[in-house]
Amino acid sequence: MSRVTRIEVAFKPELRDARGEKVARRMREFLGLQVEAVRTVRVYLVEGDFPQDLLERYAYETLCDPVIQRASVNRPLAAELNFPFDWVIEVGFRPGVTDNEGRVAAEALALLIERTLDPQTEGVYSAMQYLLKGKISREEAEKTARELLANELIERWWILSREEYEKGGLSYPAPRVTEFSDPTVETWDLKVLSDDELMRLSRERLLALSLSEMQTIRDFFSNPDFIAERKKYGLGPEITDVELESLAQTWSEHCKHKIFNARIHYRDLETGEEFTVDSIFKTYIRGSTEKIREKLGPRDFCLSVFVDNAGVIKLNDHLALAFKVETHNSPSALDPYGGALTGIVGVNRDPFGTGKGALLVFNTDIFCFAPPNWDKPLPPRLLHPRRIFEGVREGVEHGGNQSGIPTVNGSIVFDPRYLGKPLVFCGTGGILPLEVCGEPSWKKGARPGDLVVMVGGRIGKDGIHGATFSSEALHEGSPATAVQIGDPITQKKMTDFLLKARDECLYTSITDNGAGGLSSSVGEMAREAGGAELDLEKPPLKYPGLRPWEILLSESQERMTVAVPPEKIDRFLELARKMDVEATVVGRFTDSGYFHLKYQGKTVGLLPLKFLHEGVPQMELQAEWQPPRHTEPDLPEPEDLGAVLKEMLSRLNVCSKEYVVRQYDHEVQGGSVVKPLTGVQDDGPSDAAVLRPDLSRQDGIAVAHGICPKFSDIDTYWMAANAIDEAIRNAVCVGGDIEHMAGLDNFCWCDPIESEKTPDGRYKLAQLVRATKAVHDFTVAYGVPCISGKDSMKNDYLMALGLDPKGDNPYGVGVILPDGSLKISVPPTLLFSIVARVPDVTRAQTMDVKHAGDLLYILGMTRDELGGSEYYASRGFVGSSVPRVNAEEARERYLRLREAIYYGLVASAHDASDGGLAVALAEKAFSGGLGLFVDLSAVPYEGSGRPDFILFSESASRILVTVPREKQRDFEKLMEGTTYAQIGEVIAEPVLIVRDGLGRDLIRESLSELKAAWQTPLREV
Amino acid sequence: MKPRALVLFGYGINCELETAHTLALVGAEPEIVHLSELIYGEKSLRDYHLLCFPGGFLDGDHLGAAQAAAHRLRHARIRTSGERLMDHILEFIQAGKLIIGICNGFQLLVKLGLLPGFDGHYGERLVSLTYNDSGRFEDRWVWLKVNQESPCVFTRGLKKLYFPVRHGEGKFMVQNEEVLNKLVARQQIVLQYIHPRTGKPTEEYPYNPNGSVMAIAGICDATGRIFGLMPHPEAFNHTTNHPRWTREEVSEDELGLVIFRNAVEYIQETLLS
DSSP states (O other): OOOEEEEEEEEOTTSOOHHHHHHHHHHHHHHOOOEEEEEEEEEEEEESOOOHHHHHHIIIIIIOOTTTEEEEESSOGGGGSOOOOSEEEEEEEOTTSOOHHHHHHHHHHHHHHTSOOOTTTOEEEEEEEEEEEESOOHHHHHHHIIIIIOOTTTEEEEEEEHHHHHHHOOOOOOOOOOOOOOOOOOEEOGGGOOHHHHHHHHHHTTOOOOHHHHHHHHHHTTOHHHHHHHHHTTOOSSEEHHHHHHHHHHTSHHHHOTTTTSEEEEEETTTOOEEEEEOHIIIIIIHHHHHHHHHHGGGOOEEEOSSSSSEEEEOSSSEEEEEEEEEOHHHHHHOHHHHHHHHHHHHHHHHHTSTTOOEEEEEEEEEEEOOTTOOSOOOTTOOOHHHHHHHHHHHHHHHHHHHTOOEEEEEEEEOGGGGTSOEEEEEEEEEEESEETTEETTOOOOOTTOEEEEEESOBOSTTTTHHHHTTSOBOTTOOGGGOOOOOHHHHHHHHHHHHHHHHTTOOSEEEEOOTTHHHHHHHHHHHHHTOEEEETTOSOBSSSOOOHHHHHHOOOSSEEEEEEOGGGHHHHHHHHHHTTOOEEEEEEEOSSSEEEEEETTEEEEEEEHHHHHHOSOOOEEEEEEOOOOOOOOOOOOOSOHHHHHHHHHTSTTTSOOHHHHTTSOOOTTSOEEEOSEETTTTOEEOSSEEEOSSTTOSOEEEEEEEEOGGGGGTOHHHHHHHHHHHHHHHHHHTTOOTTSEEEEEEEEOOOOSOSSSOTTHHHHHHHHHHHHHHHHHHHHHHTOOEEEEEEEOOOEEEEEOOOOTTSOOTTSSSEEOTTSEEEEEOOOEEEEEEEEEESOGGGOOOSSOOSTTOEEEEESOEESOOTTOHHHHHTTOOOSOOOOOOHHHHHHHHHHHHHHHHTTOOSEEEEOOTTHHHHHHHHHHHHHTOEEEEEGGGSOEESSOOHHHHHHOOOSSOEEEEEOGGGHHHHHHHHTTSSEEEEEEEESSSEEEEEOTTSOEEEEEEHHHHHHHHHSTTSOO | OOOEEEEEEOTTBOOHHHHHHHHHHTTOEEEEEEHHHHHTTSSOGGGOSEEEEOOBOGGGGTTSTTHHHHHHHHHOBOTTTOOBHHHHHHHHHHTTOEEEEETHHHHHHHHHTOSSOGGGOOSOOOEEEEOOTTSSOEEEEEEEEEOTTSOOGGGTTOOEEEEEEEESOOEEEESSHHHHHHHHHTTOEEEEEBOTTTOSBOOOTTTSSSOOGGGEEEEEOTTSOEEEESSOGGGOSSGGGSTTTTTSOOOGGGSTHHHHHHHHHHHHHHTOO
């Protein structure tokens, strides 16, 4: 074993250690510990025999910034910091975990010694040491390590008291991967296996294949013709692990969307209505887009929908826009930081791997968490929601900011049921010139003879079984390898290189390596050419000892697969080498009809593409709709509506998310037009973002979204309708053109397949059918096509805990199944994301009121629709009067508002959604720093007349606008014939006044108080 | 002839497009050049008048902001000639040409010791940029006061600026009081964060977003031809970049273009005349 040198770097004792201060703050606030101060020491373990003087130069000049830091070589720095610590906690990675700090330190060492490191004997590994001062017990130090500083799935830690540390110091071997497995290939003779044995095989190898799928594979491998064909390639009739794993990955719910493609028998138990739908995806999602495109005819702006890694629309005569949103829920539940980081850099590769490859111009992130102030016991294996929140936030921060892609839009939704699985939606948009190398940029096609080239990072065991894993509920045996950590800079170097290669016309096709790794990327691209042959010993590995199937399935990050014509390969590899990017020829595309897998010249897998991609049997599922019974509550009318408004503004789903937004770079690339925060103090909540992706042009894009899982408890049909309406409305408010607008649907559901563990599967499936039907009905009605989407279907927590099914649930969330397990299912959630063209960004608008004297209007009808509202929720009710969407009227309204905005008749526009009219009024006012005077009786309204209902109803499709007085006539003329009313005006006094029809004050609150109520809850997590 | 500007990219730089766009707007001829093109001798610094180190996350800012990148540049040799890239940069400086480092580029300049460059002495690290006092990366716009006594050629004639900062490591620190005193005495402090009400340099968060000593946001070398700043002038290349453009009049004169226009004019007056 090589020598390990320990280099430590810390801030000079007289300087602040902001990193340490942050840890101390969190120890106090999150864990309630009496810590006085924390300082940090960065540790580098240098493995290898290097001369002492070189190591010292490396420590003092390379790793240390002598202006502010101090370093030491094989000497504990803790003793030299004049810091009377009581405990030392050191946290380092487990072997094989992505260590970006260590990688960069190793590269720096290589520059110093002017040669590359020997991967067998040399390396640099990073760790972090925390010096704790305060009255802290060993148990508390342990708790700090476990719950705050480290994640045991990926990290190890050491805890020493000061005495122990001073006496013995700390030394441990470098976290080198030393476990080798022989590159063997296992085989199974499936035809001798019983059904039970088939299922055991599926379970034990985490294949997540159903019995009928295992049987289909067994039957296929019994076909004499196929057996004869295999013989020619030197393969027996038995299935190899390479084949079985590749099939399981390709057929996973994550990749094949088996539920969305199932044949579903739907029954409405209330009305008796019954029908069968052959794939809700084809019928409702893709089906609606086809209808819209047909209707648009020559004005159709869709270029590539549902076929590539992202959907593509035409933006103008020069540019196409690719957009995709993905989820990364399960990994974020296990390791919030790594999971979310991988989520964002992973979705970056979708538009990047679309067509010939897009330049990435914006990110958008939507998170669903349990409340961060969760104070009930946590079910086993779950992390505290505050830790999930902060970890996810930071992962997306590092992923987005380091990649140089502005995070322009997002939101956070809170519901206790996200305790079991947080939802982490990450989206990315990119632009392509309409033509690349004389061909349409949005098309691609590997050709037989083209070489399969893997570009970017190396392969380790990271994320093996990720695709199948995300198709499973979290359970006791979840593998630690399900967690990967992204590396934005390796990816940035790769995308810098590939865009150059694209413009030099060096490749014919590109796709990303995400879930399923090479199996998925090459398996997919093979369809373009008609076959592919892969040499599994060729991809570069992070460490030796991977089996062929692991190399095929690994989900190591930052990798793209491209198809390079043989005559271009020299230039391609040369450019890669110069730009310091690893690129390796790993096979070639063929027209054999097979996905042919070899290892050191021997065939280890032979899968006909047709069977691989189309062989999965269609599922037959049952759905039954029984509308849930929530009674409309009988609430007393509140006396102090101002107090209620402040309470509403402080609700987690309403309050300011500035703490998160500020930490995301939302204006890199220099094209920001409407930022996520706006108003006189740059802290109001924008409805949507506007940016100029091409700085030389005056047109741009609006990015928006809608999400309202709270309505799912009443009816997922209206949940989906409201999400779509909200997304479109948000985009319209900033100046997005509803006639040049496209959507993405992201469904995050709980398991909807009836089983012992999911006794309510038929109902959950009916919820899904209804939601997808709404996507159909409302995208068609609005003329806004879906261009891509994704579903994630197993967002449940399931753990055998031996609970009493008849007793109280000690965790306060989820249900106890008859067998005593706890199941927590997320509320059915649809995220609807929007991109729209803004023909002239100088016409874009923001939500804040601008001038005293401007007139205040409301567009749209308010009804007593408080079912699922924040108001009811605040009083502990769900209710039944869910907001309904009248898309025909709403579309007309949005078209008129578009004109009003483009003609410059509007000084501000803001949608009314969570918290209703009252919250929207308050937000408009305090964001603009000017008061509003409102006559509630002027609001177009149908209902019982209760002021609290008018104020807090969440009726859909409503927008508040302010209009300069001199534009009043033009504006009213334009809105003629639609439901709208002038309801007040902007006033100079910083106060929100709402009066009833008799002139009595219902609300009179100072803006500073309203704003404080809105800003306080999440000022800092 | 237009002034030629080399906008460096690669290894995590991510503001190269808007920096080049802004340079083109003020009449320069920008070229985005990958570090490898310099190292492989395909491009030479000698052909340019202005060298831009744009913002980004060089090497992910692991080891500290721009720390690894500074090490990379210090050790880089031109493959074709064996010369050190640093010698080319020093030659570039000696030739009276201009260098600007923005955000991560500023961090790189200080870690390379090209700033503060007292007495034409380059290469020694005397100042640094480190973690914000808040412990957080933040994106927000800040008011800046320009030191009109400074020799900095990029800020000639300017008094007050309003640009975004977007960094987690922007706290300006000095090795010792002497360094700070020299910076003051030699007017090398170019930009300071100010309180919008008083117009005075401030310690108050968030107007001083990171806790920089003396509210320092940007400095230059002794010649005034090397300039580093944390805020992003290139992110204010259009009136709609201003955070309140929908409610305030934003004049073209306020744009971050002014910084680059000064550079272009200086080059035209001195190097191209």
